[in-house]
Amino acid sequence: MVLPPFPDAETVVMTLLEHLAPTVTATPAELSPPLIRVQRVGGSDDGITDHPRIEIACYGRDRAQAWQLAEHCRQQILGSVRTRASGVLIDAARTDNPPTQVPYPTTEDIRRVLGYYRLSWRRPTSSQAD
Numbered sequence: 647m648v649l650p651p652f653p654d655a656e657t658v659v660m661t662l663l664e665h666l667a668p669t670v671t672a673t674p675a676e677l678s679p680p681l682i683r684v685q686r687v688g689g690s691d692d693g694i695t696d697h698p699r700i701e702i703a704c705y706g707r708d709r710a711q712a713w714q715l716a717e718h719c720r721q722q723i724l725g726s727v728r729t730r731a732s733g734v735l736i737d738a739a740r741t742d743n744p745p746t747q748v749p750y751p752t753t754e755d756i757r758r759v760l761g762y763y764r765l766s767w768r769r770p771t772s773s774q775a776d
Contacts, residue, residue, distance in 0.1 A: 650770050653734045655686045655698035659723070659765070662731040663702070666718050673703070679756055680715050681705040689764065697766050699742060704759045705750070712757035716745035723763050738766040 660669040660682075667680040674681075682704055689698035702719050706712030726736045742762040750758035 649693075652691065652696040652769050653732065653767060655689070655696070655700060655765070656684050658732045658734045658736075658767070659684045659700050659702070662726055662736075663719055663722055666722065667704075667715055673705075677705060677752070677756060679705045679707045680711055682715065682719060687762070691769075693769075695737065695766050695768050697764055700763045700765065702761045702763065704745070704761075706757050706759070708755060709747070709757045712747070712759045713745065716759035716761055720745060720761055720763075723765070726765070734767050734770075736765055736767055738764075740764050 656671050663669050663682050667682050669682045669684055671684060673683050682702060685701045686698050687701045689696065691697060704712050704715040704719060706715055720741060723739050726739050729736055740763065742764050745759045745761040748758050748760050750756050
């Protein structure tokens with residue numbers, strides 16, 4: 647029996663956060679803050695539920711903007727339980743590592759704040775996948 651694939655975690659989280667700032671899956675060479683980069687960096691599944699670990703990188707023109715964006719992302723993710731994004735019902739959401747400022751190599755004063763989150767959602771049924 648071939649099961650339907652789990653939803654694309656990056657797409658689900660990008661949809662969840664896109665109203666806060668532009669979202670991408672790769673940092674562009676020409677960075678224009680504010681910007682949110684979403685990347686799946688691990689996780690697990692039990693065959694029914696996927697538990698993706700997501701890295702959220704928030705870029706700001708300065709420290710204040712990066713931190714504010716990171717905190718908005720954290721609250722949006724934590725508040726997403728029992729809501730839908732990209733048609734996916736989010737069952738659980740928690741912080742794995744809270745936002746932390748990480749150096750971003752650039753000649754400009756662009757700041758980057760990273761946070762890691764764990765979400766959970768179920769595999770779609772075959773009728774949902776069609």
